[in-house]
Amino acid sequence: QIQLVQSGAEVKNPGASVKVSCKASGYSFTNHGISWVRQAPGQGLEWMGWISAFNGNTNRAQKFQDRVTMTTDTSTSTAYMELRKLTSDDTAVYYCARGHGYVWGDYRYVSDYWGPGTLVTVSA
Amino acid sequence: EIVMTQSPGTLSVSPGERATLSCRASQSISSNLAWYQQKPGQAPRLLIYGASTRATGIPARFSGSGSGTDFTLTISSLQSEDFAIYYCQQYNSWLLTFGGGTKVEIK
Numbered sequence: 001q002i003q004l005v006q007s008g009a010e011v012k013n014p015g016a017s018v019k020v021s022c023k024a025s026g027y028s029f030t031n032h033g034i035s036w037v038r039q040a041p042g043q044g045l046e047w048m049g050w051i052s053a054f055n056g057n058t059n060r061a062q063k064f065q066d067r068v069t070m071t072t073d074t075s076t077s078t079a080y081m082e083l084r085k086l087t088s089d090d091t092a093v094y095y096c097a098r099g100h101g102y103v104w105g106d107y108r109y110v111s112d113y114w115g116p117g118t119l120v121t122v123s124a
Numbered sequence: 125e126i127v128m129t130q131s132p133g134t135l136s137v138s139p140g141e142r143a144t145l146s147c148r149a150s151q152s153i154s155s156n157l158a159w160y161q162q163k164p165g166q167a168p169r170l171l172i173y174g175a176s177t178r179a180t181g182i183p184a185r186f187s188g189s190g191s192g193t194d195f196t197l198t199i200s201s202l203q204s205e206d207f208a209i210y211y212c213q214q215y216n217s218w219l220l221t222f223g224g225g226t227k228v229e230i231k
Contacts, residue, residue, distance in 0.1 A: 035220070037168075045160070045168065045211050047220040059218045062125065095167055100179075107173055109215035110158050112180075114167035 002026035004096055004115035011121045012086050019082040020118045022096030029077035030054045033099035033108050036070060036081045038092040039117075046092075051079060054103040086122045093117040126150050126214050130223035136231040143199040145226045147212035152192045156216035159188055159197045162225075163208045171210075172197065202228070 007021040022034060036048040049060035051070040058070050069082045079096055097114040101107030127150040137143045147157065155175040160168040170179040172188035175195055185200040199206055207230055212223040 037222075044209075044225045045162075045213075045222045047213070047222060050218075050220070059220075061219060097168075100170070100173060107215075109218070109220055110170065110173040111160075111168070112170045114169070117167055 002098065002113045004098060004113055006094075006096060006115040006118045009119040009121070011123065014087055014122055014124055016086050016122075017082060017084040018086060018120050019080055020094050020096075020120070022079040022081075022115050024077045024079070024098065027098070029072075030074055031102050033103050034070075034072070034079040035097045035099065035109065035111050036068075037095045037097060037111070039095070040089075040092040043092075048081070048094075050099070050109060052103045052108075053079065083120075086120075088122050091120065091122050093119050125219055126153060126217055126221050128212055128214055128221050128223035130210075130212055130226045132226060133224070134227045134229060136229050137202050138231045139204060140201050141231075143202055143206075143228055145197040145199075145210055145228070147190075147195040147197070147223050149193045149195075149214055149216075153214045153216035155191045156214055157188075157190070157195050158213045158215065159186075160211045160213065161206075161208045162211065168211065199228075 005023045035050045051058045053072045071080045097111030099108040100110035100112040129148045131146045157175045159172040162168040176188045209225045
């Protein structure tokens, strides 16, 4: 079965960086993309970016252009999202989600399988 | 950036009744719209993509319609497990955006 397993909760100081991992199983990793979505406490969903596991191409929301790096390790079927210069506003649950269609298809940005989320708390 | 606006913010419905949720895009997105359901403490779940195609395993009581800028998610007869928050998301532009969500609560 298709699964996305994310790394554990993190507590970070303001100004630090966090790197969240998302290990995929049950499908051909390089045939799909991975989206990253976050959700602040009590708030809605916010799309951060997407990475093709086929060739590493990325799209990032303008808000995160300078602070987020998304990568993949095809040898371990793992995607990573690093967010730098953290502030209290970055306190949120961070989700990874698989693209529904193949990376070259019409539905590559539709998220059909989601990880359970990783809580990142930024506090001094 | 395409702005997605959902209405109403909260919808109070009795079990067995019909629920109609709206999503409007700030510019045309063709049929490049998905709907997700989220329950407290859980990750979102894909319901609909391509504006009207149900995802695998989604019951037929969920239906999506619309194209261009105006979209609707209809739940024909609300079951207890359907009380949740629903989000629309456009993927017409590679800068994806979500709507603010509609909470469907028990009346």
